[in-house]
Amino acid sequence: VQKHSVHTLVFRSLKRTHDMFVADNAKPIPLDEERQVLHKVKMAVKLRTEYGSVLHMPTLKENLREKGGPNTGDPYGNKQYSANQGQELEYLITGTHPYPPGPGVALTADTKVQRMPSESAAQSLAVALPASQARLDANRTAAGVGDIYRHAGISERSQPPGMSMAVVEAGGNKNSALMAKKAPTMPKPQWHPPWKLYRVISGHLGWVRCIAVEPGNQWFVTGSADRTIKIWDLASGKLKLSLTGHISTVRGVIVSARSPYLFSCGEDKQVKCWDLEYNKVIRHYHGHLSAVYGLDLHPTIDVLVTCSRDSTARIWDIRTKASVHTLSGHTNAVATVKCQAAEPQIITGSHDTTIRLWDLVAGKTRVTLTNHKKSVRAVVLHPRHYTFASGSPDNIKQWKFPDGNFIQNLSGHNAIINTLAVNSDGVLVSGADNGTMHLWDWRTGYNFQRVHAAVQPGSLDSESGIFACVFDQSESRLLTAEADKTIKVYKEDETATEETHPVSWKPEIIKRKRF
Numbered sequence: 105v106q107k108h109s110v111h112t113l114v115f116r117s118l119k120r121t122h123d124m125f126v127a128d129n130a131k132p133i134p135l136d137e138e139r140q141v142l143h144k145v146k147m148a149v150k151l152r153t154e155y156g157s158v159l160h161m162p163t164l165k166e167n168l169r170e171k172g173g174p175n176t177g178d179p180y181g182n183k184q185y186s187a188n189q190g191q192e193l194e195y196l197i198t199g200t201h202p203y204p205p206g207p208g209v210a211l212t213a214d215t216k217v218q219r220m221p222s223e224s225a226a227q228s229l230a231v232a233l234p235a236s237q238a239r240l241d242a243n244r245t246a247a248g249v250g251d252i253y254r255h256a257g258i259s260e261r262s263q264p265p266g267m268s269m270a271v272v273e274a275g276g277n278k279n280s281a282l283m284a285k286k287a288p289t290m291p292k293p294q295w296h297p298p299w300k301l302y303r304v305i306s307g308h309l310g311w312v313r314c315i316a317v318e319p320g321n322q323w324f325v326t327g328s329a330d331r332t333i334k335i336w337d338l339a340s341g342k343l344k345l346s347l348t349g350h351i352s353t354v355r356g357v358i359v360s361a362r363s364p365y366l367f368s369c370g371e372d373k374q375v376k377c378w379d380l381e382y383n384k385v386i387r388h389y390h391g392h393l394s395a396v397y398g399l400d401l402h403p404t405i406d407v408l409v410t411c412s413r414d415s416t417a418r419i420w421d422i423r424t425k426a427s428v429h430t431l432s433g434h435t436n437a438v439a440t441v442k443c444q445a446a447e448p449q450i451i452t453g454s455h456d457t458t459i460r461l462w463d464l465v466a467g468k469t470r471v472t473l474t475n476h477k478k479s480v481r482a483v484v485l486h487p488r489h490y491t492f493a494s495g496s497p498d499n500i501k502q503w504k505f506p507d508g509n510f511i512q513n514l515s516g517h518n519a520i521i522n523t524l525a526v527n528s529d530g531v532l533v534s535g536a537d538n539g540t541m542h543l544w545d546w547r548t549g550y551n552f553q554r555v556h557a558a559v560q561p562g563s564l565d566s567e568s569g570i571f572a573c574v575f576d577q578s579e580s581r582l583l584t585a586e587a588d589k590t591i592k593v594y595k596e597d598e599t600a601t602e603e604t605h606p607v608s609w610k611p612e613i614i615k616r617k618r619f
Contacts, residue, residue, distance in 0.1 A: 291548055293550035294548075295602045296531050296545060297596045297598075297600040298543075298552075298600055299595065299596055300597045301555075302594065303341050303593040304590050304592050305592075306591075308329075308334065309589065310328045310329030310330035310589060311329040312329075312585035312591055313328060313329060313572065314327040314572050314585060315357070315573070315591065316358050316574060317359075317575075317576045319361040319577065321338060322339075323335055323337055323344060324574075325366060327350075327353075327357045328589075331370075332347065332348055332350075333349075333357060334346050341591075345383065347378060349376060350372055350374060351372045352370050352371040353371045355396060356368065356396065356398045356410075358399055361401075364380045365386075366380055369396035369410055370395070371395035371396070372395075373396060374396070375389035375408070375410050377422070387425050389410070391418055391430075393412070396412045397411055397437065397439050397440070398410070400443045403444065404445045406421065407428065407443075411438035411441040413438075415432070415437060415456075416431060416434070417441050417452050419450075428467075429467030431452065431469075433469050433472075434460065436456035437455045438452050438455075439453055440452065440453045440482055441453075441483075442483050442484070442485055446505065447506050448471070448505065448506055449464040450462040450464055453480030453481065453483045454479070455479040457478055457496070458473060458474050458476070459472070459473040459476070459483065459503075459508070461505075461508055470506075471507055473503065475510060476494065477496070477498045478498045479496060479497070480494050480495070482495035482522060482523050483495075483524070484524035484525060484532070486526055489546075491503060491504050492505065493514075493526065493546075494524075495523070495524045495534055497519065500513070500514035500521065500544075502549070514544055514549045514551070516542065517542045519540055520536055520538075522537055522572070523572045525573045525574050526575075527579040529579065530546035530547055532544040532545075533573055535570030535571070537569045537570075538568060539556055539559070539570060540555070540556045540570075541556070541557075542554050542555075543555070555594075557586075559586075560588040563588040567587045567589075568588065569586060569588075570586055570587075571586065573585070580596065581594070582594040
């Protein structure tokens with residue numbers, strides 16, 4: 105074996121690499137005369153078949169003058185039109201690519217396949233029809249240049265950057281013009297009045313972990329780490345009733361709109377149904393193997409759904425106490441569950457960072473959303489739109505039903521988000537573990553207010569945390585359940601106007617991450 109120096113081996117390798125990649129493999133095989141004739145016939149047939157609607161466009165002689173006979177430089181024998189006297193039209197429909205047939209080939213009359221139109225040529229191709237005929241053929245005439253682009257096989261990205269088709273109407277005629285296209289910007293958010301704290305309710309002896317407002321909007325209920333459930337008058341904030349029965353932290357409460365029942369769940373693995381006429385537990389739902397973190401009622405059928413640290417959600421028949429389905433699939437604790445009448449009827453968020461949309465009838469997963477990178481502790485459904493939002497320490501994300509299509513990220517609340525609430529006006533509220541509360545415009549994702557209420561006197565600063573929040577039925581009050589053992593009530597500032605509290609918004613170019 106002949107030995108070579110490293111220098112020789114390196115340069116030999118460079119030469120081999122150069123020979124491998126410099127070869128023009130995309131260059132077509134040269135055609136003989138017979139093949140060239142066949143190729144011309146084939147291309148002429150293709151043009152007539154696919155682009156006939158463009159090639160036979162009507163013309164006005166004062167705008168377009170037909171040149172005598174086919175152009176000798178055109179290999180396919182198509183006719184050219186001049187835009188003005190003595191000015192050659194810069195657009196010619198002759199093929200499916202706007203480039204020479206291969207790299208390194210000069211763009212000549214024989215090798216050119218297609219050229220892009222200038223603005224004047226494009227305008228001349230958009231033929232002006234009489235007013236009466238323009239009404240009948242508006243779509244076809246107005247889209248003339250668009251048809252040329254589309255039928256000639258040019259994709260959108262092949263068009264000149266920053267240009268888009270626009271239809272201009274004047275004097276009964278429709279003409280196409282090339283207009284500069286603006287970069288997408290965030291739309292101006294709707295103005296919302298700021299919310300202010302107006303009442304602090306104390307009475308619990310532990311963290312207030314959950315809160316719900318009854319459908320009649322007369323009172324609300326809270327569950328706490330002191331193992332009690334308390335019912336409060338919404339108007340005055342006074343305590344009406346305390347219910348005891350749980351032997352550990354109460355993590356979820358909800359009031360039925362279909363019956364006089366209150367449902368609660370806790371870290372003692374228990375799910376209870378309370379009869380509010382007798383203020384007693386009338387049913388227990390047994391089956392979860394660990395702490396039950398949340399629950400929700402189906403709006404149209406008598407079904408209760410709970411989620412647990414045992415990585416499952418369970419569907420219960422309220423009357424028979426039977427477990428209809430066990431929704432398994434999450435690989436970590438299920439932190440939140442929501443129900444709706446439309447499909448998908450059940451949505452769960454989990455500490456395994458995923459959101460699952462479930463088929464209630466089959467008891468199986470329809471869609472799994474894996475965009476979040478951290479635990480999903482909160483999910484909220486918009487009361488009017490067919491959309492929902494999920495909260496995680498990395499982002500708040502908005503999704504579209506039924507398939508969970510991603511809409512946008514709401515970034516900026518850099519904390520562990522425990523709860524989300526939204527009202528019909530499009531005000532989204534996110535409450536976090538560090539006691540901060542951000543208010544967002546649902547449509548645009550604009551963060552219009554940030555609140556950090558002081559803790560109750562005598563509490564540690566570290567006890568600043570929001571575990572749950574909810575709007576009342578009138579959506580004029582916002583209630584938060586907090587770690588300083590209080591319930592805080594917020595309302596809109598009635599004195600605020602758009603002049604006194606303007607939206608500090610700039611039409612920035614949208615820069616939204618996909619995930």
